[in-house]
Amino acid sequence: PLTGSVIIENFGWRAVFWTVTGGAVLATILLATSLKETRPVEARAGSSFGTALTAYRFLMGDRNFLGLASIGGFGIASFFVYLSSSSFILIDHYGLSPSVYSVFFSINAVAFIGMSQLTGVMSERFGLRPVVRVAVVGYATTMVVLFAVMASGVDRLDVMAVLLFVGYGFLGLVIPTTSVLAMEEHGAIAGTASALMGTLHFAIGAVAMGIAGVFFDGTPLPMVAGITLCAVISFVLAKVTLGRGREVVEAPAE
Template sequence: MTPQFLRVAVVLGLLSAIGPFAIDMYLPALPTIGADLNAGTAAVQMSLLVFFLAMGLAQIVVGPISDMIGRKAPLYIGLVLFAIGGLGAALAPNIEWLIFFRVIQGLGASAGMVVPRAIVRDLHTGTEAARLMSLLMLVFSVSPILAPLTGSLVIEGFGWRAVFWVVTAAAVLAIVLLSTSLKETRPVEHRAESSVGSALSGYRFLLGDRNFLGLTFIGGFGIASFFVYLANSSFILIDHYGLSPSVYSVFFSINAVAFIGMSQLTGLLTERFGLHRVVRVAVVGYATMMVILLAVFSAGVDRLDVLAVLLFIGYGFLGLVIPTTSVLAMEEHGEIAGTASALMGTLHFATGAVAMAVAGLFFDGTPLPMVFGITISAVVAFALAQVTLGRRRETAVGAPAE
């Protein structure tokens, strides 16, 4: 593994982490924001939901633009928008203005979600792509480990508004790294082949590709299960179980450790067993853990230690699902990598946002509605994997024929 390979992984991971950092640092503040701005739980959750929606839907535009004008320019524009949204959120006088600036922030964050995946496809395919994607996710996943704890310390010391000053500073740092440490990976001659018409044709083609859609939604429902947890965990763990914001941050980080640890085995496992087989086994493991969790809580058990253990194991399996399905979905679409990454990201976030909104309708302050939403998402991902990968393919990517 060369220093160049590691440097690219670190820079892409940091660019990808900007958006999630603005989510994860913000989570411990949700109850405080509601009290400070005289807003109910639904309104405070809306400030999280609109960020997800903006970040997801904007990818559909950013991806083709990165095919047309190169990868770096959309990243610069996105980071500037993100910083403007962060400044506005820090100064928001009420929940309505906070929601508005969170939309701006989400639009900017979309570039950091879609373009790095396209850059991975520009540079590598197969096992090497899976290895780079897993390293990118290692850096990316530092966010849910450090961000909630950092956020809780910032909130306790300086108030919730300071969170947005910090993420704005992170965007400025990302602009510096982008300008000094990452080269353009989309050659000019390839850009000439891309246009609005080709993007629309690409979307039509991808929407008719069952393999692409199946793999995208396997990852999408995996991510949706985590979005449900994001939206509800602070209220449940802080209000229901009585954890302090700092302890909540540690609890939240434990699941990220499981996700990171397993995702780093992606390269090794896919080289040995093939991407398809890894996806199938990981989805089975994840769905099984979540079904057990639902059965336990439906039986009347309401224990934080049980929730922690089963989520830890489940999110470990999920750490194998996300990078492998992303690589497989984009493997055959190198010429329209930005467009493919955009559609995949939009579908991921749209799926997650819908799951989050539906779970929010049934929120009652207890863990059961959250657990139910997580489990349904995991089971749907499992079912899609059986349909999409049920028949062995002659040429498994990254491994001999399965």
Template sequence: MKTSFFGTALVLGLLSAIGPFAIDMYLPALPSIGQSLGASMGAVQASLMAFFISLGVGQIIYGPVSDMLGRKAPLYFGLVLFALGSVGCALAPDIETLVVLRFIQGLGACAGMVIPRAVVRDLHTGHDAARHMSLLMLVFSVSPILAPLAGSVLIEVFGWRAVFWAVTVAALLGLVLLATSLPETRPPEDRVNSSFGSALAAYGVLLKDRHFLGLVFIGAFGISSFFAYLANSSFVLIDHYGLTPRQYSIAFAANAASFIGISQFTGKLSARFGLVKLVKFAVVGYALTMTLLLAVNLSGMERLDVMLGMLFIGYGFLGLVVPTTAVLALDEHGEIAGTASALMGTLQFVTGAVVMAVTGAMADGTARPMVAGIAGSAIVAWVLARITLRHAGRAAAQDKE
């Protein structure tokens, strides 16, 4: 079975988006879930955090399994588990049950998070991989751009439980696409030397690779700034600034569109300037913008338009950081791409869950804790980039001479 460059990116992007769809459609519902189930803000956020933790932890298993069994079988399993968890969430009678079922739902969703990155590495390296990754993210963008708006409409008309029935339908669509439109990119001969023992050895190699870890954590803290926004923005924008769920969805979609739209320049810019230079430039712009946002907030200016405008600019820079660091991290580990992608996803989502927990613990009803979490994550990403890419830049320059 043959698929086009864009066709493969389309299928992979849609499979990757199913899990985030269950996050982004869910965000406008957080305040109403608390009211419906008689739960506190912290308890409702725990249901979101449980999903993120399982997304991270589960990837460490799916990656090696996809190296051993091929890419498609674990994807089938994950989508079925996600669908079952979604049905359970739609029927949850209390917040405790919802938290448990969100964890199970996340264990299914993480298959679609880790395996598509490994498929990209199976097919491409270097600039082609960056182009494919950015195309994947373009399709993936349907979730943060459209899902909150779709979720707000469903919530207004049918209530928050309708969100979970909708993502169940999305999982069933994913199963159809997987069966009909995605070829197996890990042939049997490439699986011969893959086992749980080799996976453990591969994890050992990766955990000793400082360059790999540096790149992973640059992306991790970049993504964590977005996670801090995910966990807190509905409470800040709806409860503090008084936006309706639909207005919130539009504001959220604008920032997501900036992130995704700018990421589409990754392939062209990396081909012209190199991946390392692109990351260095983008992470500086990202950190400066988010630090300025924190300074503005600390000065007492809490205007919503100013905050949203600066987030729009900052997340645009982040759209160049995330795909390029992922490509650089996986480039040298093609033989264990599934395992490397799994460790990357696990570390990034666990980091994001920690940042979410910290910002949630500091929540006081204003935007300040959220903005502090975003700016702090951006500064850490910049520091890691300075350390990790210092020697990489010199090596790249020597290769050109």
């Protein structure tokens, strides 16, 4: 966001799209020239459209995988709701300049990314599932408090900023841990599992963002309500998914 503000102020809004396009081209070049295959030739498995469909069908029948992917999906959805509405709320409603808005937006990214860096240490010490349980409770509780405060008539940017920072910090622990848990039993079809999980994350996020847009009225409350609903759904899914025993089924080879 900070870079985008600088580009817009100096070169106009069209320059943002040229910059993004240039970044995509550069990433494609680096992908083709720098990312080498690490799997030994003898360990590689052939793939076809049929085997891919078989793997996807297997994953769609795995309740544990779908539950964990959906926990992360609704977590990302809450951020998508914020992403789609925050510029209107912060600039039009609270009167922030585009540059200050960029700083405000980046603060939540710092919370998310910063806490996600602790995932490895905390998971090694406490285990993945306990980390998910605690993090999703903290995430949902913080967002419920935010909604209650805003619904009571407290329309203050500083209050929203603090609670979003804390809530998205907890979310930074939820996404990586649920992704690892979803993948841990699917090493043989890791690529397919990763692709499906990413698709589910963004599909849930896109739907949530569209629904939130229908209720947007220029005030923070609909945005906060959407964020909170996504957080509560993540919490419920975590209780259901982590509370039941896991059925380990042998996956088809990718």
